[in-house]
Amino acid sequence: MISTTEDGLSYVVKVTDASVLDDYLNSAVDLARQHATKGGNCGILVTRHAPDTFTVAVSEAVPFGETHERFDLGGGADV
Template structure:
């Protein structure tokens, strides 16, 4: 499960990412995995369940 996000202002990024992570907390609990937030490019992010992230953790990465 993943959520793709795009923001036009930096002000919207934190609230938008917080809301996306909050949306995935219950599915992450059910899947016993963590959440990975990936910055794809400025203003564009993916927030996803990720089995490589320990349960209860949220990691951040930047796409190369």
């Protein structure tokens, strides 16, 4: 499942089957990339919160044209 946050610039990816994880993450990154390219000053940050939960977000902290990954396994999605 991919859900959009209220601001429309972040996507929460939650899977119950590992076989769809890559497809869901790639889809969420594609959606975020569409927003990131409009402004031309943001990249994409993919955060793993748990083995089955990720956030994909447009981020000013990431240089334009780049996608960074980070781990935040401290307790669920913070979106």
